[in-house]
Each structure stands twice: as structure tokens, then as C-alpha cells.
Amino acid sequence: MPNERLRGAVSARELTTQRCAELLGVDPKTVERWITRDRVPHRAHRVAAADLLGVDETYLWPSVVDDLRTVSAGRAEMVEFYPSRSAVPLELWRSLIQQARESVDILVFAGLFLPELHDITQLGERARQGCRIRVLLADPNGAAVRRRGDEEGFGVGLAHRVLLSLRYYEPILAIPGVEVRLHDTTLYASIFRVDETMLVNTHVYGSTAAHNPVLHLRRVPGGRVVDHYLTSFDRVWTHAKRTSDINAVIAAFDGR
Known part of the structure; x- marks a missing residue:
């Protein structure tokens, strides 16, 4: 299932997949997989992407709320x-x-x-x-x-x-x-x-x-x-x- 929240956030910032990838320092195909296959990036890329797009990472990837490392870091x-x-x-x-x-x-x-x-x-x-x-x-x-x-x-x-x-x-x-x-x-x-x-x-x-x-x-x-x-x-x-x-x-x- 595509990640429509991520697609929408990229569009709202008037960015292309290519430009988003350049700013995040990843391959454009990686960003494409995040969007089309709802792949969840590594933590560093999640944080960087959320900051770039001006939204909370849990809005883009709700599943990270239950990530044990995220819970541990929050505590x-x-x-x-x-x-x-x-x-x-x-x-x-x-x-x-x-x-x-x-x-x-x-x-x-x-x-x-x-x-x-x-x-x-x-x-x-x-x-x-x-x-x-x-x-x-x-x-x-x-x-x-x-x-x-x-x-x-x-x-x-x-x-x-x-x-x-x-x-x-x-x-x-x-x-x-x-x-x-x-x-x-x-x-x-x-x-x-x-x-x-x-x-x-x-x-x-x-x-x-x-x-x-x-x-x-x-x-x-x-x-x-x-x-x-x-x-x-x-x-x-x-x-x-x-x-x-x-x-x-x-x-x-x-x-x-």
C-alpha cells in the first residue's frame, strides 16, 4: 500500500522525488520505495525526512510509535x-x-x-x-x-x-x-x-x-x-x- 501521507507531504513542499532524495542524501529509488511500497526508513532518515517536510515522523510512519528503540529513547x-x-x-x-x-x-x-x-x-x-x-x-x-x-x-x-x-x-x-x-x-x-x-x-x-x-x-x-x-x-x-x-x-x- 502506498504511503499517501509521505507523497502528500513531499508534494506540499513542492518537491520532486529526485530533489527530496538529493536533500536527504539517498538514492531517488529509495525515496520512491518509501512512497510506493510504504517502506519505513532507518531512524536517521526518518528524522531528516520529517524535518525536511515539516511534519512529525509518526504522522508519516505511524508504526514507529511502537518501535522499542523509540520508546526507550523517549523514556x-x-x-x-x-x-x-x-x-x-x-x-x-x-x-x-x-x-x-x-x-x-x-x-x-x-x-x-x-x-x-x-x-x-x-x-x-x-x-x-x-x-x-x-x-x-x-x-x-x-x-x-x-x-x-x-x-x-x-x-x-x-x-x-x-x-x-x-x-x-x-x-x-x-x-x-x-x-x-x-x-x-x-x-x-x-x-x-x-x-x-x-x-x-x-x-x-x-x-x-x-x-x-x-x-x-x-x-x-x-x-x-x-x-x-x-x-x-x-x-x-x-x-x-x-x-x-x-x-x-x-x-x-x-x-x-
């Missing part, structure tokens, strides 16, 4: 489990920012605890040294933050926490490599990613983030968990609104 990505965010050692949060070299990605509603733990100008210093900083905060005027505020029992207080967080980030907004966007997305987890390490703070209905479990993850070759959460981050990032004028955001909130 290896788990470094530690914390029963609540407040149980995460403060030194871990601080060391992650201090050690950041390539990327810092933050997805939260308000995440006010971060600027309370760190001098946010440290993120600016990382950016000046070539580190990409992406911060996603909730749109204080959005439906998602109002809904979450009601669920947690804070009401409009959660939106005010977002505005306060924005004020903390304001001094570094003009630094190249730093970008803050506002999202109006239902979050199932807050994500804190620094290079190959990630902390995932799960969300529980009616419970504040500080009281919810945290997964400490680190990317392992062949693992899918970190990349799975990064895909989620990128989807929110794509649809979020750019913001460079904090005062305009605050004025829009005050003027509701």
Missing part, C-alpha cells in the same frame, strides 16, 4: 519528575538561564515567578551573545486568560499578572534576538526550554501552575518527547501577536 528523555512547580529546585531554574547558549523558549500565561527568580536582564545578556529568546505570554485582553483566571479563582487578577510580567520584560525588548509575543491559546502545559533541556509544567483544571507537576526533560537522539512539546510551542508562536509596545497593550487593557 531516557525524562530526567526528573517533580510533584509541583514549587518542588523544582530554585538553582535549576537559575542555572538553565545562566547556561543558555542557543535558544530560550518560554510559553506561559503570566509566568511571573520567572522574573521574580531572575534578573530578566540576564536573558538580554544571553541574546547579546547570540542566544535566541522567544517569550510567549497570554494576551491580557484575550479569552484564554479570562477563562483560565476564572478556573483558578483569580478572575481578572491573572490578566494583571500578565501585565506585570510584560513590564519585567520591557527593558530587553529592543535587544536583537529577543522577541515577546502574546497568545490567546488554551494551554495544557507551560513550557520552559533552554537548548536541549526542557521543563514542562502541566496544567490541571482549577489548580494554579505552581501546584501542578513538572517534567524535567532532556533531548536524547531518537526521542520524541522534547520535540513533541517544541512542535506545540512553535504552533502557538506562529499564531501569536508580536508586541513591542507594552504601553499600548496596557492601555488597551485599561480601556476595556
